[in-house]
Amino acid sequence: MPKYSVPKGFRDLPPDIMILRKKILRIIEETFIKYGYDPIETPALEYWDTLKGKYGEEAENKLVYKFKDPWSEKWYALRYDLTVPLARFLSNHVVQFPFRRYHISRVWRHENPQRGRYREFWQCDIDIVGSPYPEADAEIVNVLSEAIENIGLRNFKIKLNDRRMLAGIFEETLSLKNVISVYRIIDKLDKIGYEGVREELAKAGYSNETIEKIIEIISISGSPEKVLDEIEEMYGGNRKVGEAVLHLREMLDFIKYRNKVSVELSLVRGLDYYTGPIFEYVVEKPKIGSIAGGGRYDNLIEIYTGKHTPSTGGSIGIERVIDAGLELGIFRLDMKTYTKVYVLSLKHDRETYLYASAIANMLREKGIPTQVDVMRRSEQAQRRYAIKKGINVVVYVGPKEVSERRATIYDRKSGTRKVVDLGRVVEEVLKFLEG
Amino acid sequence: MPKYSVPKGFRDLPPDIMILRKKILRIIEETFIKYGYDPIETPALEYWDTLKGKYGEEAENKLVYKFKDPWSEKWYALRYDLTVPLARFLSNHVVQFPFRRYHISRVWRHENPQRGRYREFWQCDIDIVGSPYPEADAEIVNVLSEAIENIGLRNFKIKLNDRRMLAGIFEETLSLKNVISVYRIIDKLDKIGYEGVREELAKAGYSNETIEKIIEIISISGSPEKVLDEIEEMYGGNRKVGEAVLHLREMLDFIKYRNKVSVELSLVRGLDYYTGPIFEYVVEKPKIGSIAGGGRYDNLIEIYTGKHTPSTGGSIGIERVIDAGLELGIFRLDMKTYTKVYVLSLKHDRETYLYASAIANMLREKGIPTQVDVMRRSEQAQRRYAIKKGINVVVYVGPKEVSERRATIYDRKSGTRKVVDLGRVVEEVLKFLEG
Numbered sequence: 001m002p003k004y005s006v007p008k009g010f011r012d013l014p015p016d017i018m019i020l021r022k023k024i025l026r027i028i029e030e031t032f033i034k035y036g037y038d039p040i041e042t043p044a045l046e047y048w049d050t051l052k053g054k055y056g057e058e059a060e061n062k063l064v065y066k067f068k069d070p071w072s073e074k075w076y077a078l079r080y081d082l083t084v085p086l087a088r089f090l091s092n093h094v095v096q097f098p099f100r101r102y103h104i105s106r107v108w109r110h111e112n113p114q115r116g117r118y119r120e121f122w123q124c125d126i127d128i129v130g131s132p133y134p135e136a137d138a139e140i141v142n143v144l145s146e147a148i149e150n151i152g153l154r155n156f157k158i159k160l161n162d163r164r165m166l167a168g169i170f171e172e173t174l175s176l177k178n179v180i181s182v183y184r185i186i187d188k189l190d191k192i193g194y195e196g197v198r199e200e201l202a203k204a205g206y207s208n209e210t211i212e213k214i215i216e217i218i219s220i221s222g223s224p225e226k227v228l229d230e231i232e233e234m235y236g237g238n239r240k241v242g243e244a245v246l247h248l249r250e251m252l253d254f255i256k257y258r259n260k261v262s263v264e265l266s267l268v269r270g271l272d273y274y275t276g277p278i279f280e281y282v283v284e285k286p287k288i289g290s291i292a293g294g295g296r297y298d299n300l301i302e303i304y305t306g307k308h309t310p311s312t313g314g315s316i317g318i319e320r321v322i323d324a325g326l327e328l329g330i331f332r333l334d335m336k337t338y339t340k341v342y343v344l345s346l347k348h349d350r351e352t353y354l355y356a357s358a359i360a361n362m363l364r365e366k367g368i369p370t371q372v373d374v375m376r377r378s379e380q381a382q383r384r385y386a387i388k389k390g391i392n393v394v395v396y397v398g399p400k401e402v403s404e405r406r407a408t409i410y411d412r413k414s415g416t417r418k419v420v421d422l423g424r425v426v427e428e429v430l431k432f433l434e435g
Numbered sequence: 436m437p438k439y440s441v442p443k444g445f446r447d448l449p450p451d452i453m454i455l456r457k458k459i460l461r462i463i464e465e466t467f468i469k470y471g472y473d474p475i476e477t478p479a480l481e482y483w484d485t486l487k488g489k490y491g492e493e494a495e496n497k498l499v500y501k502f503k504d505p506w507s508e509k510w511y512a513l514r515y516d517l518t519v520p521l522a523r524f525l526s527n528h529v530v531q532f533p534f535r536r537y538h539i540s541r542v543w544r545h546e547n548p549q550r551g552r553y554r555e556f557w558q559c560d561i562d563i564v565g566s567p568y569p570e571a572d573a574e575i576v577n578v579l580s581e582a583i584e585n586i587g588l589r590n591f592k593i594k595l596n597d598r599r600m601l602a603g604i605f606e607e608t609l610s611l612k613n614v615i616s617v618y619r620i621i622d623k624l625d626k627i628g629y630e631g632v633r634e635e636l637a638k639a640g641y642s643n644e645t646i647e648k649i650i651e652i653i654s655i656s657g658s659p660e661k662v663l664d665e666i667e668e669m670y671g672g673n674r675k676v677g678e679a680v681l682h683l684r685e686m687l688d689f690i691k692y693r694n695k696v697s698v699e700l701s702l703v704r705g706l707d708y709y710t711g712p713i714f715e716y717v718v719e720k721p722k723i724g725s726i727a728g729g730g731r732y733d734n735l736i737e738i739y740t741g742k743h744t745p746s747t748g749g750s751i752g753i754e755r756v757i758d759a760g761l762e763l764g765i766f767r768l769d770m771k772t773y774t775k776v777y778v779l780s781l782k783h784d785r786e787t788y789l790y791a792s793a794i795a796n797m798l799r800e801k802g803i804p805t806q807v808d809v810m811r812r813s814e815q816a817q818r819r820y821a822i823k824k825g826i827n828v829v830v831y832v833g834p835k836e837v838s839e840r841r842a843t844i845y846d847r848k849s850g851t852r853k854v855v856d857l858g859r860v861v862e863e864v865l866k867f868l869e870g
Binding site for chain 1: 438439440441443445446447448449450453454457468469470471473474475476477478479480481482484485501502503504505506507509511513523524526527528530531532533535536543545557558565566568569570574598640688689700739771772773774785788789792797799802803804805806807809810811823824
């Protein structure tokens with residue numbers, strides 16, 4: 001028999017994981033909604049032309065799932081993030097600014113699969129389209145912080161930087177032209193370390209002197225006040241640096257968890273489209289790495305709409321968050337089913353089935369998820385099923401119960417068994433469920 | 436400037452549509468959960484080998500999005516339904532039987548785009564894996580009926596048939612071998628009419644006599660009792676027909692909306708994998724057509740797991756449901772945002788922004804979705820924004836409010852304006868929202 005499997009780097013989500021995920025996603029979504037964000041959805045597929053040139057060379061050549069549509073001969077791609085689709089969306093829809101939207105959905109990247117990293121994963125994005133101001137950037141950080149905190153992850157740090165600050169310093173001190181290619185190397189710092197960065201910069205043709213200067217610059221990190229004062233003193237004359245420092249100071253003023261923020265010049269973020277503040281949420285204990293991030297992208301949407309549209313946004317990566325939460329013991333896979341009650345049929349004839357269904361329907365009407373037997377199995381087999389599923393309340397019905405219009409309720413947690421009239425089944429079950 | 440658009444046959448879902456969809460999907464999901472179904476998710480992509488040979492020739496050649504993975508040279512396909520992925524899932528996961536799962540997610544088919552039909556659409560699937568019995572089929576029909584009713588669509592009919600009944604009659608009276616190819620032609624009846632069916636059967640090489648006999652058979656329809664009695668009398672000696680009639684009678688016994696059911700021999704359903712009862716939900720006024728359907732597939736899962744695993748399931752197509760509901764006036768796109776309150780800043784300095792945010796946060800803590808200004812716009816521009824979004828309660832804050840620790844609440848619905856102390860803002864806003 002051929003073996004069928006899930007494609008490499010992809011994975012199924014069975015009920016226990018889904019129940020946990022849905023709970024977490026619901027909390028994140030409710031946080032987004034409270035701050036005024038509304039949902040949109042876009043197709044999994046975009047024309048390749050729509051995505052091309054937005055993420056950087058490596059992403060485009062190695063990570064984007066591209067394919068030729070066999071019918072139209074057009075090139076399609078599976079979306080790589082939710083930000084470029086938002087920009088494309090805005091060229092096809094009229095919206096009011098500020099446009100606050102959230103988008104919780106999946107994206108595809110041909111990464112090397114590893115713990116917490118899959119080729120298909122869900123992003124929880126929020127963006128404010130239309131505002132150039134620091135309060136918009138601060139709001140994004142505040143909403144993400146609150147969402148992350150609401151799901152129980154309190155042990156995070158926020159790394160902050162600004163693309164203008166980095167570009168300004170590199171221009172000023174090194175007269176670097178192609179900063180994007182340098183960013184790409186710096187972006188690998190966590191993976192390859194300072195030595196690796198040195199090597200790659202050397203390979204790219206930079207002199208030792210330049211390399212050491214770059215290393216020195218990206219080593220700057222610490223409390224926002226200290227780092228920004230330092231940078232202003234050293235490079236404040238540069239227009240870009242000046243703008244960045246001013247913007248970050250205003251932004252920091254509006255950030256709730258300021259004590260969790262550090263300014264780190266080694267933070268560059270992988271994507272090409274960022275233009276201003278960038279940030280990343282990291283969990284260091286256990287070493288989970290980045291669980292959320294984002295930044296300002298003032299020039300991206302204009303490519304699609306023809307209108308200058310300053311925007312800022314961020315995204316929580318749910319796979320990493322769940323891995324982090326499970327490792328920290330904050331989440332547990334403790335629910336195998338939503339079902340609360342199992343109605344066990346002691347006989348498998350029409351009458352017993354209809355009686356069992358009637359009881360199940362009474363419970364369902366009160367919102368209690370209830371299963372009935374559809375396997376015509378023995379009492380023991382049904383009981384075993386309920387136990388394996390973690391369903392604690394079992395309602396027994398057999399010929400005796402049918403003729404007497406009663407039911408026997410058994411609660412596994414307390415070990416209690418109780419025979420009740422049909423009219424009192426719901427009430428008694430509720431007592432067991434609450435007890 | 437290049438025009439960027441959504442791929443042909445695909446579409447974006449803006450906030451008003453998403454808010455409606457999420458409401459409808461939530462009702463459907465809650466119904467599924469009440470009956471004991473639990474969620475799973477599977478990847479958008481499957482290996483093409485996994486899907487091959489399950490849906491029928493036309494689907495595989497014309498409708499499945501297939502592409503070669505540029506890295507592994509393996510062929511992938513975007514999933515075409517949620518049933519084959521479930522079968523594949525079961526070969527990779529240990530589950531308890533009966534395995535009741537729901538799966539609400541998107542699938543891709545290269546259809547000709549038209550009203551209510553897209554190349555990417557969402558299915559709401561429920562399945563019971565492991566039970567060969569009619570009560571399982573009846574449960575699927577009952578859950579789908581209740582879900583469809585719960586979202587407000589009461590004007591549906593249920594067409595019922597059984598693949599064994601059709602196969603048995605065709606064998607008995609016509610000695611047909613390749614019934615699947617005949618099914619495929621009959622499946623087009625709604626689109627091409629009886630004349631079209633006659634033509635296609637002729638093209639496939641059937642004699643006029645056979646064709647007229649087929650037309651006669653597929654014209655049989657009516658109330659379950661009448662049709663089943665008739666068929667039993669005429670073809671009851673055939674083993675397959677006998678099994679089907681018995682199964683359908685037991686199933687009908689457990690169906691809640693029996694008065695909505697008709698047995699129709701022209702119902703075949705497009706997919707190859709069905710083996711027993713099949714059914715379809717149709718809305719005839721307005722002529723929306725099929726909004727849900729399903730059936731029994733006792734042999735599909737064995738292909739993946741090697742174990743005989745009788746199963747049955749069904750699916751609601753959310754796109755058609757929404758189109759039907761909008762046309763029937765049951766649904767309206769009347770919510771552009773979840774946001775209930777807009778905090779309007781009359782001045783754009785640090786103090787006013789922090790005061791506005793503090794008020795917004797008090798409201799958010801009570802679960803009231805609230806937006807603040809991040810555009811530094813005039814009072815008028817902000818008011819216009821709130822009106823366009825349909826946000827009726829506006830809280831004004833300016834230097835006067837900041838210094839007096841007050842806020843001015845305006846309710847557009849009643850035209851009321853009220854100045855209140857900071858400590859009473861939440862309470863007063865709640866009154867406006869409820870009023």
